[in-house]
Amino acid sequence: MQIGVIGLGTVGYGVVDILTKEKKRLEKLIGQEVVVKYGCSLDDVELPNGIIATKDYKEVINDKDIDVVVELIGGTTIAKKIILEALEAKKHVVTANKALIAHYGKEIYQCANENNCHILYEASVGGGIPVLVSQKESLVANNTKKITGILNGTTNFILTLMEKDNLDFNEALAIAESLGYVEANPALDLDGIDAAHKICILAQNGFNQFIDADKIQCNGIRSVTKKDMNYAMKFGYRIKLIAQAKKLDDGIGIDVSTSLVNKEMLVANVMDAYNVVEIDTDYLENVLYYGKGAGRYVTASAVVSDIIKTHQNDLWSHEYEDCQNVQPITKAKYYIRCSKPIDVDYIEYYSKQDDHIYFTKEMELEDLKPLLEQDSVYFKVHG
Ligand code: HSE
Numbered sequence: 130m131q132i133g134v135i136g137l138g139t140v141g142y143g144v145v146d147i148l149t150k151e152k153k154r155l156e157k158l159i160g161q162e163v164v165v166k167y168g169c170s171l172d173d174v175e176l177p178n179g180i181i182a183t184k185d186y187k188e189v190i191n192d193k194d195i196d197v198v199v200e201l202i203g204g205t206t207i208a209k210k211i212i213l214e215a216l217e218a219k220k221h222v223v224t225a226n227k228a229l230i231a232h233y234g235k236e237i238y239q240c241a242n243e244n245n246c247h248i249l250y251e252a253s254v255g256g257g258i259p260v261l262v263s264q265k266e267s268l269v270a271n272n273t274k275k276i277t278g279i280l281n282g283t284t285n286f287i288l289t290l291m292e293k294d295n296l297d298f299n300e301a302l303a304i305a306e307s308l309g310y311v312e313a314n315p316a317l318d319l320d321g322i323d324a325a326h327k328i329c330i331l332a333q334n335g336f337n338q339f340i341d342a343d344k345i346q347c348n349g350i351r352s353v354t355k356k357d358m359n360y361a362m363k364f365g366y367r368i369k370l371i372a373q374a375k376k377l378d379d380g381i382g383i384d385v386s387t388s389l390v391n392k393e394m395l396v397a398n399v400m401d402a403y404n405v406v407e408i409d410t411d412y413l414e415n416v417l418y419y420g421k422g423a424g425r426y427v428t429a430s431a432v433v434s435d436i437i438k439t440h441q442n443d444l445w446s447h448e449y450e451d452c453q454n455v456q457p458i459t460k461a462k463y464y465i466r467c468s469k470p471i472d473v474d475y476i477e478y479y480s481k482q483d484d485h486i487y488f489t490k491e492m493e494l495e496d497l498k499p500l501l502e503q504d505s506v507y508f509k510v511h512g
Contacts, residue, residue, distance in 0.1 A: 133167040133189035136201030137174050143429030149177050159440045190218050197439050200224040216240045221439040225252035231326035231342040238447035249435035254327045255404045256422040257430040264334045265445050271410035273335035276374045280327040282402030282422040283310045283318040284350045284370045289400045297355045321347030321385035328372035338452040346457040347385040361389050367397045380454025389464045391512035459494040467505040
């Protein structure tokens with residue numbers, strides 16, 4: 130197996146490193162050579178002996194000896210071009226590109242299918258957690274009913290810092306930034322867009338339907354205050370960025386919402402930059418996948434597994450219908466903090482200093498909104 134790695138950032142180097150260190154064991158496992166032939170980057174790079182450094186991705190794709198092209202440059206423009214050209218040149222493709230798979234999965238899978246090639250993208254969701262391969266293979270007996278996840282490590286790290294060190298959002302964000310956790314475009318993390326890409330991919334594979342990623346509503350974590358964090362803690366909850374997708378009779382409910390999660394739930398105890406995916410199914414019932422959602426070797430682990438998987442002949446099918454009805458999950462229990470009492474059906478009510486705090490019964494958001502004052506704060510309650 131001859132491999133070309135395009136994109137030599139954090140993950141790309143991790144991939145080259147694992148493939149170099151684990152070469153002998155992996156070769157024994159699949160009974161063939163595992164050779165990284167090219168490392169492709171626009172920057173000047175240092176690579177282990179024997180790997181050709183190139184700045185031209187076409188050199189990789191046009192090499193008839195290359196079996197697998199690994200796309201790790203990210204984004205949805207050049208990366209898409211590279212992946213489609215690689216597939217058309219009959220190369221298997223491995224990618225970690227969540228935005229690309231969420232937005233253009235349909236076109237890419239179709240191209241892979243037409244060219245009889247693998248397109249594998251385990252590293253796009255949950256870093257190294259083997260959740261997509263599990264969905265596509267280990268869960269095939271089951272119909273997926275619901276998928277719930279903490280899918281963005283950066284926001285989980287920020288929320289954990291806010292809770293543990295009693296910091297406000299901007300203080301915690303500054304620490305996350307200083308550690309290099311935040312994406313170059315912070316909105317991807319903070320506004321829930323990255324989590325939306327990931328739940329989109331999980332939902333597509335879980336429900337066998339293509340979902341328009343642009344239709345996924347996101348309520349990110351910028352609105353979380355120290356005050357609400359402290360109230361959540363006091364009343365037995367944690368604040369988490371929850372991505373959820375649910376099979377409905379007439380479509381798919383899907384969204385990303387900053388939510389209060391009952392501390393008794395496993396999901397509430399996923400801290401720091403860890404990720405979790407919980408899949409509810411009919412036969413297996415519910416199953417949880419937990420682990421680090423980002424990092425050089427964590428993500429490279431999934432990429433290398435995919436590379437090795439390309440030696441198998443059975444290609445994944447992505448014969449999905451388009452989902453015609455994508456809608457946010459708005460029927461929920463809500464946490465409300467307001468400065469005046471409101472007339473809402475509640476399960477719990479607390480009055481603290483100038484705040485009135487309600488935990489409502491399950492209700493539709495459209496019925497809640499008219500009851501709120503301008504200064505009211507609300508979050509979904511999970512569990
Ligand atoms: N920004 C992403 C996260 C990186 O924080 O989860 C991994 O996809």
